[in-house]
Amino acid sequence: MELSVIDLAPYLSANSAEAESAAAKLCSQVSGALKATGALLVRDPRCAAELNDRFIDLMERYFDMPPEFKRLQERPELRYQAGVLPEGVEVPRVLVDRAMQEELERVSDDAKPIIPKGPDNKCRYMWRIGARPLVTRFKELNSDPVIPEGFDEWKETMNSWGYKIISTVEVVAEMAAIGFGLPKDAFTSLMKQGPHKLAPTGSNLQVYGQEGTVLAGYHYDLNFLTIHGRSRFPGLNIWYRNGQKVEVKVPEGCLLIQAGKQIEYLTAGECSAGMHEVVVTRKTVEAIKLAVEQNRSLWRVSSTVSDIKPIPSTLHPTLVLFLSWQFYTVCILITNMFMSLTLLIF
Numbered sequence: 532m533e534l535s536v537i538d539l540a541p542y543l544s545a546n547s548a549e550a551e552s553a554a555a556k557l558c559s560q561v562s563g564a565l566k567a568t569g570a571l572l573v574r575d576p577r578c579a580a581e582l583n584d585r586f587i588d589l590m591e592r593y594f595d596m597p598p599e600f601k602r603l604q605e606r607p608e609l610r611y612q613a614g615v616l617p618e619g620v621e622v623p624r625v626l627v628d629r630a631m632q633e634e635l636e637r638v639s640d641d642a643k644p645i646i647p648k649g650p651d652n653k654c655r656y657m658w659r660i661g662a663r664p665l666v667t668r669f670k671e672l673n674s675d676p677v678i679p680e681g682f683d684e685w686k687e688t689m690n691s692w693g694y695k696i697i698s699t700v701e702v703v704a705e706m707a708a709i710g711f712g713l714p715k716d717a718f719t720s721l722m723k724q725g726p727h728k729l730a731p732t733g734s735n736l737q738v739y740g741q742e743g744t745v746l747a748g749y750h751y752d753l754n755f756l757t758i759h760g761r762s763r764f765p766g767l768n769i770w771y772r773n774g775q776k777v778e779v780k781v782p783e784g785c786l787l788i789q790a791g792k793q794i795e796y797l798t799a800g801e802c803s804a805g806m807h808e809v810v811v812t813r814k815t816v817e818a819i820k821l822a823v824e825q826n827r828s829l830w831r832v833s834s835t836v837s838d839i840k841p842i843p844s845t846l847h848p849t850l851v852l853f854l855s856w857q858f859y860t861v862c863i864l865i866t867n868m869f870m871s872l873t874l875l876i877f
């Protein structure tokens with residue numbers, strides 16, 4: 532099963548009845564892909580590949596700075612929710628979740644992730660995107676941004692790419708809602724003032740470039756949807772709902788969307804959070820060789836954005852329960868009970 536590639540242009544420009552019916556089909560494809568695979572590839576005409584390149588250039592330059600410089604942007608007192616999060620801090624779920632480990636023992640070898648031996652060999656930069664609530668109990672999620680000294684273009688580059696891809700997530704969320712038969716704003720209305728983060732990861736392939744090295748261990752994301760720009764180095768593996776393991780290749784100009792835990796809760800399990808890992812594969816090693824020949828940076832940057840529902844509100848999975856098979860099962864049971872009663876009476 533291939534990952535669906537969905538062009539958002541017809542949806543964004545639908546202005547006639549015919550175009551709207553074509554756009555409605557696209558919405559069903561979005562919800563269908565999220566249900567079946569937990570992921571999809573989208574092409575958004577508003578997100579030019581050059582913007583992604585400019586963003587990756589900036590992050591490569593930043594991650595390549597000496598450790599003592601990057602330490603100045605660490606904010607452990609904010610649980611690293613702003614500024615740089617150093618490597619060796621994030622612990623992948625598979626290391627600590629016993630049930631997940633037992634489940635993986637039953638998985639065939641070709642669908643198994645590489646089990647890491649410790650925390651992730653990647654660092655990350657946390658940059659908030661979008662409006663924040665005026666009153667919050669979660670200061671670390673809504674704290675002031677951290678700007679590294681000497682990076683004059685930082686704010687403009689981070690915001691221009693961050694806002695672009697957040698708007699892509701919002702359109703995908705809108706299309707998913709329509710595809711599920713819900714009001715258009717069923718999901719997007721819940722995203723307002725969420726602690727969305729542009730959270731690019733950086734893995735130093737000069738140090739961790741050996742085949743089989745785990746850069747980010749097997750896990751799922753806790754947010755609603757995650758969007759990734761195209762990385763210059765392959766290595767991302769995802770798992771479909773049926774357990775199939777897929778090495779993702781993001782085509783030029785495309786963005787990858789993955790389902791997080793919040794959409795799983797909101798859809799009462801219609802979608803499930805997509806498992807994924809980032810490891811050094813044979814293809815990563817080939818890309819490293821090419822980058823060395825071309826004298827390019829060996830930092831693997833992934834331009835991840837986590838789109839999150841605001842913390843203080845409540846998730847209402849029953850909203851979507853009406854769509855789920857469980858609901859139809861309940862309907863059938865009630866109908867059967869009613870018919871049985873009718874037969875008894877007559």
Ligand SMILES: [Fe+2]
Nearest residue numbers: 750751752807
């Ligand atoms: Fe992730």
